[in-house]
Amino acid sequence: MDxxxxxxxxxxxxxxxxxVLIRYLSAMILTAGAITGSALAVNFTVDPLHYxxxxxxxxxATRFDERRQKLYHLLAERDRYDCLIFGSSRTILLPTHxxxxxxCFNLAFSAGRIGEFVYYAKYLSxxxxxxxxxxTGVDDFNFETVGGWNVPPFVKKGEEPxxxxxxxxxxxxxxxxxxxxxxxxxxxxxCTIDFDCRLPHSFKTYRxxxxxxxxxxxxxxxxxxxxxxxxxxxxxxxxxxVPPISAWRVEDMEREGxxxxxxxxxxxxxxxxxxxxxxxxxxxxxxxxxxTPDGSHYAYRVNRVVxxxxxxxxxxxxxxxxxMNLDRLMAxxxxxxxxxxxxxxxxx
Numbered sequence: 320m321d322x323x324x325x326x327x328x329x330x331x332x333x334x335x336x337x338x339v340l341i342r343y344l345s346a347m348i349l350t351a352g353a354i355t356g357s358a359l360a361v362n363f364t365v366d367p368l369h370y371x372x373x374x375x376x377x378x379x380a381t382r383f384d385e386r387r388q389k390l391y392h393l394l395a396e397r398d399r400y401d402c403l404i405f406g407s408s409r410t411i412l413l414p415t416h417x418x419x420x421x422x423c424f425n426l427a428f429s430a431g432r433i434g435e436f437v438y439y440a441k442y443l444s445x446x447x448x449x450x451x452x453x454x455t456g457v458d459d460f461n462f463e464t465v466g467g468w469n470v471p472p473f474v475k476k477g478e479e480p481x482x483x484x485x486x487x488x489x490x491x492x493x494x495x496x497x498x499x500x501x502x503x504x505x506x507x508x509x510c511t512i513d514f515d516c517r518l519p520h521s522f523k524t525y526r527x528x529x530x531x532x533x534x535x536x537x538x539x540x541x542x543x544x545x546x547x548x549x550x551x552x553x554x555x556x557x558x559x560x561v562p563p564i565s566a567w568r569v570e571d572m573e574r575e576g577x578x579x580x581x582x583x584x585x586x587x588x589x590x591x592x593x594x595x596x597x598x599x600x601x602x603x604x605x606x607x608x609x610x611t612p613d614g615s616h617y618a619y620r621v622n623r624v625v626x627x628x629x630x631x632x633x634x635x636x637x638x639x640x641x642x643m644n645l646d647r648l649m650a651x652x653x654x655x656x657x658x659x660x661x662x663x664x665x666x667x
Contacts, residue, residue, distance in 0.1 A: 367495035370483040372396050372512070384495070385411075385428035387471055389514060390439065391480060393424050396513070397448055400424040403555075405436040405548070406456025409562035409616060411508075413456070415515045417626040421452050425514050433461050433544040434468040440551040442474045453555045454629070455548065455592070456562050459572075459599070462537040462584040517619040518612070525608035527567040537580040542587035549591050559592035560629055560637070561585060561599040563621055565614030566606040566659045569599060573656055582648050589640040596637040597648070598625055601655030604636060606662070 366372070368384065369392035393400070402423035404410060410427035426439065436455065473480055510516040549557050572578040589595035604610055604621050611617050628635030638651055 367498070368483075368486065370395060370480075370487075386435075386469065387480075389424075389426050389428060390442075390471075390474070392513065393426060393443070393448075394446070394480070396424075401450055402452040402454065403443070403448075403450040403552075404454045404456075405431065405439070406454075406562070407431040407458050407460075409458060409564075410454075410456030411514070411516050412518065412616060412619075412622050413454070413562075413629075414517065414619065414622055414626050415513075417623060418454075418630065420630075423452070423454065425516075427456060430469070432464075432468065433457075433541065433548065434466065435470050437544060437547050437551075438468065438470045438474050440548050442477060444551040445477060450552060450555050452558065452630075453549075453552050454558045454560070455545070457545070457559050457585065457588055457595075458562065459537070459564065459568075459581055462539065462541050462581065465538065465541060517622070518616060522612040522618075525565065525611045525614050527565065527608060527614065537577055537584050539580060539584040539587050542584055542591070545588045545591040557592045557594075558630060559588065559595040560625065561597040563598045563605050563611075563617045563625065565608070565611060566601040566656070568614055569601050569605075569652065570656060570659070573653070578652060579645075579649055582652065583645060585640060586645050586648060592641070594630070595640045596629060596634045597640050598637040600636075600638050600652055601659045602636040606659045 367388075369388045372392060372395045393403075400422050402418065402421035404413065404415065404423055404425040404427055406413070406427035408427070408429040408431075410431075411425060411429075413425065413427075415423040415425050433455075472478075505519060505521070507519065508516045509519060545559070549555075569578070572581055585595075585597060599605070604617070604624065608614075610621050624635060625637070628637060638648065640648060643651070
C-alpha cells in the first residue's frame with residue numbers, strides 16, 4: 320500500500336507536466352493559426368501580387384515586382400484581353416487605352432529583354448493564351464547583350480505559379496502588402512489597376528550633359544530571337560516598334576560608329592513583324608529635353624503620338640522600317656541628326 324502510494328505523486332506530476340505541454344502547444348497552434356489567418360485575410364484583400372487581379376484602391380503601387388505581378392494578373396484575367404504587349408519600361412508607358420480596337424494587356428517590365436519575352440510567350444502559349452495582336456517594343460539595349468535573362472524559375476520550368484495561399488500566408492506577403500500601402504510620391508508613375516501607366520504630370524527636365532551610357536557594340540544577330548517570339552503566337556498580327564529615345568543617345572551611336580550596326584539589328588528584327596515603326600529617329604519630340612526626365616522614358620504627350628501611329632497608316636514622326644532598305648534608314652537617321660545639330664548650333 321505504501322509502495323503504491325509512493326508512486327502517486329510522481330504520476331500526478333507527470334500528468335500535470337503533460338497538461339501544461341498540451342496547453343502550451345495548443346496555444347502555439349492557435350496563435351500560429353491566428354497569425355496565418357490574419358496574414359491571409361490582409362494579403363487576399365490587398366492582393367499585392369495580383370493573383371486575383373489586384374486592388375483598384377492601390378493601383379499606384381503596381382510596379383514593385385512586375386515580372387510576377389503582371390503575369391499573375393494576366394493569368395487571372397486572361398479572358399479580358401485579345402492583345403499582348405512585350406517590352407521594357409519604355410514600353411510600359413505605351414497608353415493601352417488608346418489602342419481602341421483591342422483590349423491590350425501590357426506585360427512589359429523594367430529592363431525587359433527579348434530573351435525574357437520568349438520565355439513568357441512559351442509559358443502563355445502552353446496555357447492556351449491566343450492573342451489576336453502582339454505588340455513588341457524593340458530597344459537598343461536588346462542588341463548589346465545576350466543571356467543573363469531575369470525570369471522567375473517557375474516560368475523557366477513551365478510550372479504553375481506558387482500557390483497564393485503559400486505566398487500570402489508568409490511574412491514576405493505581408494511585407495508586400497505593407498509596401499503597397501505606402502504613400503504616393505511626386506516621382507511615382509501613375510498607373511491603373513491593369514498597368515496602363517504614364518509619367519507624373521510634373522517631372523524633372525532631362526539634362527543631356529549627365530549621360531552615363533556609351534552606345535553599343537550592337538549584335539544584329541539578336542534579331543533572330545524575335546522570330547522565336549513570333550513562333551509561339553503564329554496566328555497573331557505582330558507589330559514591332561522602337562520606343563522614343565533622346566536625340567543625344569542617337570548622336571552617341573553615330574559618334575561612336577555604332578549607328579549602322581544598331582539600324583542593321585532593327586532592319587533584321589523587322590522581318591519578323593507585320594508592321595515595324597522606328598520612333599528612335601531624331602524628331603522634335605526626342606530633341607526636346609522637356610519631354611523626358613532621363614532621355615529614355617517619355618511623357619504621355621509623346622507616347623500618345625506613338626500610339627496614334629503604331630498600328631496602321633502613316634507612321635507619323637516614326638519610320639516605316641519594312642518599307643525602307645538599310646541605306647534609306649541610315650539616311651533618315653543622319654538627316655534627323657543633322658537637323659538636330661543645326662538647331663543646337665543656332666542656339667549657341
